[in-house]
Amino acid sequence: MSSLTGEYKVVRAFQQEILPIPNKPSRPSVLEAEVYTLGTGHWRSLGPIPVTYGLDIFQEFNGPFLNNHCHWIVRDVEGDHEKIGTFDLENETFQLFPSPPESVKENWFPHRRLAIVKGCLCKLRTYYSELTIWMMKEYGINNSWHKEVVIRRGISVDLEWPLYKPIHLIAGLKDGSILIVFKNKMCVFDPRSEMFEDTKMFEPNLSGQGYRPSFLKLQHFKAKSPANRANDGRGQRKSMAEFLPNIKLIDSSMEDLPAELTTDILSRLTVKTIIHCRCVCKRWRNLVLDSSFVNLHLSRSPTPTGFIIHHNPRTCANPGILEWVEIEDKVDRHHLHYDRLLSLDLRNRAPIQQYTKMHQVGSVNGLICLWEYGHKVDNTYVCNPITREYMILPRQRYQRDRFPGVIYGFGVSSQMGEYKVVRAFQAKTFVQNGDKCAGQLSVLEAEVYTLGTGQWRSLHSVPVTYLLNTFNKFCGQFLNNHCHWIVADNEICTFDLDNETFQLLPSPPSVKKYWFHRQSLAILKGCLCILSTYDSKLTIWVMKEYGIKNSWHKQVVNQTIQGPLYEAIHLIMGLKDGSFLILFENIVCVFDPRRKTIEDTKFFKLPLSGWAYSPSFLKLRSFESEM
Incomplete structure (x- = not known):
């Protein structure tokens, strides 16, 4: 580009062969040059060099x-x-x-x-x-x-x-x-x-x-009509057509593509890129918000591409901040980095009560369910950090006591596509003996909330064999249309989101059941797995075929952790290089089973929690009763 006039030019020089004349000495070839200025529509000869x-x-x-x-x-x-x-x-x-x-x-x-x-x-x-x-x-x-x-x-x-x-x-x-x-x-x-x-x-x-890169449009360079073109020199050198194709003005853009093709292209991009694309034009913004695009993007991003970090301050009046952390996950390496554009301050999104704590219940298709509890406080929230929307679910039908055992689950049914929140808790009943209460019996009650209905439904009593284990995490892992929890005696309890029933799932063999034995459930590459910690030993069991007891495989055993381990280790996600991203004592670490090392990532503020996350553009406004 010319610095004075701002003209964009193409220049070329080539060896022009001069044919010999009979009975005359041979003549050397001549180096000639020509230039094309964008917008003029023709080449100009510069003569011999x-x-x-x-x-x-x-x-x-x-x-x-x-x-x-x-x-x-x-x-x-x-x-x-x-x-x-x-x-x-x-x-x-x-x-x-x-x-x-x-x-x-x-x-x-x-x-x-x-x-x-x-x-x-x-x-x-x-x-x-x-x-x-x-x-x-x-x-x-x-x-x-x-x-x-x-x-x-x-x-x-x-x-x-x-x-x-x-x-x-x-x-x-x-x-x-x-x-x-x-x-x-x-x-x-x-x-x-x-x-x-x-x-x-x-x-x-x-x-x-x-x-x-730039946004310079070729439409700015409008070629002159053939009648106004000066001598372009093509009559002197007919070989020009052999070197350059006909120059055509490109007068089209992404705006001219059919909506179906644009939707297909955008749905293959990363979430961060799609967020930027929403700001390009109103047409693209409407395409991204359309339900057909949301469903197509979900079908093409089934596995988590990162994880959510919940910075949970020690002050009871502060619910913390949600941040989405991307992972550059390669076969030979991995790299973690923040994406602060997708942080969500819970203080500005929901009317959090004082002296409460906020806990993660579960995440599915980009939606996150959170539970806030405290003295006389029992609230449930569903939010999408990508669309920056949230909803507050109505109060539950059954009021629990202040410190009972409770489990929560969040998932989507495979048949109807309904998003459901389920919870089970210990309810106290009193046995009347004359004018006095002779005693208390603990009953496990359950209720379910379907997004869009506006109300909780009672599932009545859960079989008494499903006793809650207060030492394990209360949130359930969602897989294969079921929510999963570890209950008493280290059994695995599941809830079917289609028929809304509880049942037991086969547990790994030879699992010791001491009171200081800690376990946690996780999803690893589409399989249910259990992290078992006992004394200074970490064991990871993976169920290769869902629901088949004999498919439990002991994948990792590590005995080099400084112990004893009095807290469970929670698996966030598996990495392609064979390492695991885990949450250990409120610290996000990378566990390498080959080297048998646990390395602190060192760039997250304490205290915190984390879980795998697959972002989406699913809008909560589609569930009209809550908005």
């Missing part, structure tokens, strides 16, 4: 743009020396440019490439078994060339030698490394260790270059 410029067929044909000039590596025909040729986009003239001091006549097989790194012109030279990178610190000053990198054979053992193919520099990274393309592979070169590493993120046979 000075004869001292010669094209080097072994070098790249595209020229890096810097400081209003395009740059190429050319040959000085008279001296047969390597030069840097430049083209000034203002006065449209060619000239020579100072080269690095060693760029004199070389053997025929060196490869050289020009690139732009951190605003400076660079030159890469590969010669048999050596790679050299030169950088011009001050543009146009010959003495400002500095030799930044020299790599010789025997140092970078992972690079194939000799270097018969050029290396293309893409961009410089902040850590000092360099992104390059070598033998059609994207690699990272570290000058400190002098090693090349294949990123393995792209298919082979590729090329690349640095790119700065």
Whole structure:
């Protein structure tokens, strides 16, 4: 682009062959040039270039743009020396440019490439078994060339030698490394260790270059009509059609795509990208809010892509903050990072009472159920951090005592697609003996709330064998249309969300049942699993086939934890490299079963809790009775 006029130009130079004349001496080929300014609609001939410029067929044909000039590596025909040729986009003239001091006549097989790194012109030279990178610190000053990198054979053992193919520099990274393309592979070169590493993120046979995105529209460049076009030189060189296709003005955008195709494209993006897409235009915003898009996006993101952190302060009057944490989960590595754009301050979203605590009940399809309890307080909330909506469920039919055992569950039925909250608790009844109460019997009551109905329904008494275990977590894990809890005697109790009945599920074999034996349920890669802690030993059981007792497998046993363990360890999610993200003593840690280590992530504030989360755009307004 021209710095003065702001015109965008395309320039090309080519060897124009002159046919010999009979009985006359042969004439050398002529290097000609032409330029195209966007918006003019035609090419303009610049005539012959000075004869001292010669094209080097072994070098790249595209020229890096810097400081209003395009740059190429050319040959000085008279001296047969390597030069840097430049083209000034203002006065449209060619000239020579100072080269690095060693760029004199070389053997025929060196490869050289020009690139732009951190605003400076660079030159890469590969010669048999050596790679050299030169950088011009001050543009146009010959003495400002500095030799930044020299790599010789025997140092970078992972690079194939000799270097018969050029290396293309893409961009410089902040850590000092360099992104390059070598033998059609994207690699990272570290000058400190002098090693090349294949990123393995792209298919082979590729090329690349640095790119700065913008919203510049090609509609701004309106070509002139053919009647107003000046001489474009095409009559002089009929071979132009062989090199360039017909230039057509692109006058279309994403706005012109059918709604079905746009919905399909957007539904394949990450949640964070879709959130940004909602701000592009009103049409996209309406598409994202449409129920068909919500369902399509849910079907394409069935597994958790991160987890929710609940920062739960020790002060009873503060319900804390929900934050969604993304995970860069690879087979060979994982990386955690905050996404603060999706934090939700519960103090601003619900009328929290004083002297209460907020606990997570469960999460399904992006909806999160929370339970607030305290003295004379017993509230249930459902929220979606992505849409920033919440609802308060009506008060339960049965009022529990202040400190009874209670379990909660949240899920969606497979047949009707109804979202339900279920809870069971110990209710006290009194046996009348004359004028006095002779005693108390503990009865396990249950009730269920279906979103959209506006009321709780009593399920009456639960079988007495299902006694609550106050030492284990009260929230239930949802899987295969069932909510799951660990109850007394370390049994697994389930609730079917379709027929709304409780039943027992087979437990792992050989599970010791001491009072200080702690267990927790979790979902690991679509399977129900149990984390069992006893003394200083951690065991993870996985049910490979749901409901089949013999399918329980002891997957992990770790005896290196400093014990004894008086608290349960809660599994948040499994990572692709075989590690586990766990919650241990209110700390988010990474457990590596291969090294048998538990490592604190160290960037979460205490105290907190966490659970796996699959975000969605499901709107709570679809459940009209609560809004």
